[in-house]
Structure formats: structure tokens, C-alpha cells
Amino acid sequence: MGKIQLKFNSRTIHGGQAPDEAYGAVMPPIYQTSTYAQSTPGGHKGYEYSRSANPTRTALENSLASIENGNYGLAFGSGLAAIDAVIKLLSPGDEVISTSDLYGGSYRIFKKIFEKFGIVFHFVGMQDTGEIAKHISSKTKLIWVETPTNPMMNIIDIMSVSQLARKHRILLAVDNTFATPYLQLPLDLGADIVMHSATKYLGGHSDVVLGALVVRDKELADQLYFIQNASGAVCGPMDSFLVLRGIKTLHVRMQRHCENGRAVAEYLVNHPKIEKVFWPGFPEHPNHEVAKSQMKDFGGMISFVPKGGNYQDAIKIVEKLQLFTLAESLGGVESLAGHPASMTHASIPKEEREKSGVVDALIRLSVGIEDKEDLIEDLRQAIE
Numbered sequence: 001m002g003k004i005q006l007k008f009n010s011r012t013i014h015g016g017q018a019p020d021e022a023y024g025a026v027m028p029p030i031y032q033t034s035t036y037a038q039s040t041p042g043g044h045k046g047y048e049y050s051r052s053a054n055p056t057r058t059a060l061e062n063s064l065a066s067i068e069n070g071n072y073g074l075a076f077g078s079g080l081a082a083i084d085a086v087i088k089l090l091s092p093g094d095e096v097i098s099t100s101d102l103y104g105g106s107y108r109i110f111k112k113i114f115e116k117f118g119i120v121f122h123f124v125g126m127q128d129t130g131e132i133a134k135h136i137s138s139k140t141k142l143i144w145v146e147t148p149t150n151p152m153m154n155i156i157d158i159m160s161v162s163q164l165a166r167k168h169r170i171l172l173a174v175d176n177t178f179a180t181p182y183l184q185l186p187l188d189l190g191a192d193i194v195m196h197s198a199t200k201y202l203g204g205h206s207d208v209v210l211g212a213l214v215v216r217d218k219e220l221a222d223q224l225y226f227i228q229n230a231s232g233a234v235c236g237p238m239d240s241f242l243v244l245r246g247i248k249t250l251h252v253r254m255q256r257h258c259e260n261g262r263a264v265a266e267y268l269v270n271h272p273k274i275e276k277v278f279w280p281g282f283p284e285h286p287n288h289e290v291a292k293s294q295m296k297d298f299g300g301m302i303s304f305v306p307k308g309g310n311y312q313d314a315i316k317i318v319e320k321l322q323l324f325t326l327a328e329s330l331g332g333v334e335s336l337a338g339h340p341a342s343m344t345h346a347s348i349p350k351e352e353r354e355k356s357g358v359v360d361a362l363i364r365l366s367v368g369i370e371d372k373e374d375l376i377e378d379l380r381q382a383i384e
Contacts, residue, residue: 008067008181008182008251009251011066011067012063012067012247012248012249012250012251013248015062015063015066015067016059016062016063016065016066016073017059017062017063027241027244027245028055028056028059028241028244029055029056030056030237030238030240030241031050031054031055031056031237032237032238033050033054033237034049034050035048035049035050036048036049050234050237051229051232051234052229054234054236054237054240055237056237056240056241056244057075057234057235057237057240059240059244060073060075060235060240060241060243060244060247061073061074061075063244063247064196064198064202064212064214064247065214067181067247067250068176068181068185068186068187068194068214069181069185069187069188070187070194070214070215070216071215071216071217071218071221072214072215072216072218072221072224072225073212073213073214074212074213074214074221074224074225074228075198075210075211075212075234075235075240075243076210076211076212076213076228076233076234076235077209077210077211077233077234077235077239078197078199078209078210078211078233079105079177079195079196079197079198079199079200079210079211079212080105080106080109080197080211081211081231081233082195082196082197082211082212082213083106083109083195083211084109084113084231084233085213085224085227085228085231085233086142086173086193086195086213086224087109087110087114087119087142088227088231089141089142089171089220089223089224089227090114090119090141090142091119092117092118092119093118093119093120093139094119094120094139094140094141094142095119095120095121095122095137095139095140095141096110096119096120096121096122096140096141096142096143096144097122097124097132097135097136097140097142097143097144098110098121098122098123098124098143098144099123099124099125099126099144099145099146099147099149099154099156100123100124100125100126100352100355100356101125101146101149101150101151101152101154101356101357101358102123102144102146102149102150102175103146103150103175103177103197103344103345104340104344104345104346104347104348105344105347106144106146106175107123107345107347107348107352108347108348110144112347120139122135123352125154125356126145126154126156126161127154127155127156127286127287129157129160129161129164132161132164133164136164136168136170140168140170141170141171142170142171142172142173143161143164143165143170143171143172143173144173144175145158145161145172145173145174145175145186145191146174146175146177146178147174147175147178147179147184147294148178148179148280148291148299148301149178149356150177150178150301150344150364151278151301151303151338151340151344151345151358151362151364152278152303152356152357152358153178153278153279153280153285153301153302153303154286154287155280155285155286155287155288155290155291155294156287156290157287157290157294158172158174158184158186158189158190158191158294159189159190159294161190162189162190162191163190165190165192166190171192171193171220172190172191172192172193173191173192173193173194173195174186174191174193174194174195175195175196175197176194176195176196177195177196177197177200177201177331178200178201178299178301178330179295179299180196180201180202180250180254181194181250182201182250182251182254182255182296183254183258183295183296183297183298183299184294184295184296187214187215187216189294192215192216192217192220193213193214193215193220194212194213194214194215195211195212195213196211196212196213196214197210197211198210198211198212198243198246199211199329199331200329200330200331200332201250201253201254201257201330201331202243202246202247202250202331203242203243203246203331203332204246204249204250204253204331204332204333205242205246205332205333206329206332206333206334207242208239208242208243208246209239210235210239210240210242210243211235212243253333253369254297254299254300255297256369257299257300257367257368257369258297258298258299258300259372260300260367260368260369260370260372260375261279261281261298261299261300261301261302261367262281262298263372263375263376264302264365264367264372264375264376264379265277265279265281265282265302267376267379267380268302268304268379269282271383272307273306273307273383273384274304274305274306274307274383275304275305275306275307275308275309276304276305277302277303277304278302278303278304278357279298279301279302279303280295280298280299281297281298300366300367300368301330301364301365301366301367302364302365302367303340303362303363303364303365304362304363304365305359305361305362305363306361306363306383308361309359309361310361311360311361313361314339314360314361314362314363315339317363317382317383318337318338318339318363318382320381320382321337321378321379321382322378322381322382323335323370323374323375323377323378324336324337324365324375324378324379324382325337326338326339328343328344329366330364330366331366332366332368333368333369334368334370335365335366335367335368335370335375336365336366336368337363337364337365337366338363338364338365338366339362339363339364340353340358340362340364341353341358341359341360341362344364345358
């Protein structure tokens with residue numbers, strides 16, 4: 001788009017994009033090919049084999065870099081494949097400090113896959129940056145942050161953690177899946193790497209599995225591109241196309257997710273049968289002021305516990321929901337309900353899980369973009 005400095009809403013549609021060179025297609029074509037003709041050995045138009053690069057994936061990677069205010073985007077077969085690539089920057093003996101409240105799949109890949117290769121993981125509550133400092137040693141090479149965290153909606157001060165990371169020359173990676181770049185821009189706050197499960201809000205329609213990384217530093221980008229190509233956990237052209245299409249409506253969807261999230265959170269917090277609601281928009285939510293300063297709004301993710309904290313009561317509620325679908329995942333246009341202890345966080349041992357608040361009665365909602373009155377009515381009939 002020439003030299004016009006686009007604002008966020010415009011970047012979701014135009015950022016890093018140009019009409020296709022072949023016929024001027026406005027949406028990038030799905031280049032469903034594994035290989036490309038060469039005029040002489042090594043003589044090609046920038047593409048030789050689709051694991052290394054594919055024009056549809058390139059269009060998505062350019063869009064990802066643009067919406068996160070980064071310089072380099074990388075797209076992978078899943079969010080976990082993107083995390084896998086980040087950890088492969090490390091060597092045996094290196095140490096990682098991770099938030100203790102995190103997605104179960106992240107915990108699983110850290111503990112069950114990479115720990116046996118000699119990488120050491122420390123899981124720490126990060127609401128207070130001082131807690132992180134206590135675990136830093138000369139072997140610490142990466143700090144892994146999720147904010148808001150999954151599923152407790154804890155808020156971590158990215159700028160504060162980035163200052164600590166820079167002081168000790170440690171890489172800072174932020175999982176921005178829950179907030180999306182519509183709400184928060186970790187690279188602007190000092191992070192080195194942004195990670196997304198693009199399956200969620202970026203895709204936005206529950207029809208694709210894809211992961212993303214965005215960075216600013218060329219040397220770091222080159223290392224990650226090498227890992228992406230060498231390990232091969234890339235996404236296909238059709239999946240790239242679907243996420244690129246999803247990104248074009250990210251801003252309008254997120255606006256409605258936030259509006260509906262607020263309405264649902266306020267309904268639940270005032271309900272006599274609900275004990276506790278976790279949503280960063282409440283003034284009494286831990287680090288609410290940090291959320292206000294680093295986020296544009298508070299998102300559509302909410303967790304809550306029914307009064308008495310009874311597991312059976314929680315199961316009854318999720319089984320009775322009609323408009324909210326009981327399903328894994330989040331961030332789609334439709335509202336989803338989940339039971340973290342038996343679904344998304346089942347891979348974390350119960351004792352570890354409960355330390356961070358993921359009790360057996362916790363219910364997590366991904367509030368969609370339906371009419372908020374219908375969502376509240378569905379919750380009313382399920383809870384009562």
C-alpha cells in the first residue's frame with residue numbers, strides 16, 4: 001500500500017497485501033502445488049518447493065507481520081508447531097521460565113517432549129514480575145508469557161517483563177492468542193516473539209488449525225525460518241487462505257466479542273448461583289490496571305465457578321447449555337463452553353492445575369458474536 005501508514009482496521013484488510021501478479025486477483029489465489037517449474041537449476045520466481053515457501057502462505061505471513069507490527073511472519077501447521085519451533089532455538093541445558101497458568105498443550109510439549117532433551121522449565125506465577133526475577137540464572141534463555149492466561153484470565157505486565165528480559169539478555173515470547181493484535185501488541189511492549197494459535201480468533205470460524213509467529217529481528221527470523229523449513233511443520237495453502245480471510249474481519253469480530261464478553265461477565269458476576277467470575281474487565285480483577293494500560297478492551301474469554309465449587313454442578317451447567325456449544329477450542333464466531341479440567345487442561349496434573357486455580361468446577365466460556373440477549377438467556381436456563 002505504498003507509504004500510507006495504515007491504522008489497525010485497515011491493516012487487517014490491506015496490510016502486507018497486493019493484488020496477485022498473474023491476473024490481479026484481489027484475494028491471493030490458493031496455490032495448490034507442491035513444486036514449481038525452473039528455467040535452469042536454481043532459476044525460479046522465488047518459489048521452488050512448498051515446504052520452504054508457497055505464495056498463499058507468504059501472503060498470510062505478510063499479513064501476520066503487518067497486524068502485529070512486526071517485520072517477519074511465519075505460519076505453521078498448528079499453534080503447537082509454532083511453539084515447537086520457538087523451543088528449537090534452545091540447546092540442552094538451557095532454561096525457560098514459563099507462566100504457571102497456561103494452555104495444557106503448551107505445558108505438555110514443554111514437559112513431555114522438550115524436557116527429556118535437557119531443556120529445563122520453571123513454571124512461575126507472573127502477575128508480579130519480581131517472581132520471575134527470582135528464577136533467572138545464567139542458563140535462562142527464554143521467558144514464555146500468556147496474557148490473558150488460559151483459563152484463569154491472569155494479566156501479566158508485558159512491558160515490565162520485557163525490561164527484565166532485556167536486562168538479562170533473555171528472549172521474551174508472548175502467546176497473544178486470547179487478546180489478538182486487535183487488543184494488544186506485544187512487540188510494541190518489548191516482546192521478541194509473538195505466538196498465535198491462529199485456529200482461534202485470527203481464523204475466527206472454527207474451520208482451520210494453524211499457528212503463527214511474528215518477530216522484528218532479522219537474525220531471529222532467519223533462525224526461525226530455518227527451523228520452519230527444516231522441521232517442516234508448515235500449513236497448507238488452503239489453510240493459509242482461510243486464516244487470511246479470517247484476519248480481514250478480525251477487527252469487527254473482536255469488537256463484538258468484547259461487547260458480548262462484557263455483557264456475559266456482568267450477568268454472571270451478579271448471579272446468586274455463581275461464586276467467582278474471572279474476566280480482566282472487572283476493577284477488582286488482579287492486575288486490572290495493567291490490562292487497561294496494555295489492552296484496548298478486555299476480550300471475550302471468561303471463566304467462572306458455580307457456588308459451592310461442586311464438580312457435578314459445573315458438569316450439569318455445561319450439559320444444559322443450548323446456544324453455547326460444549327467443545328474444545330475458542331475464538332470462533334459461535335459461543336463455546338469448555339470444562340478445562342477434563343478438556344483443554346487435562347494434560348496438566350491435577351495438583352499442578354489446582355495450584356493456578358483450575359479447579360474441577362471451573363467452566364470456561366468463549367463468548368461469540370451472537371445476540372448477547374440470547375447468550376444470557378442460555379446461561380440463565382442452564383444455571384437455574
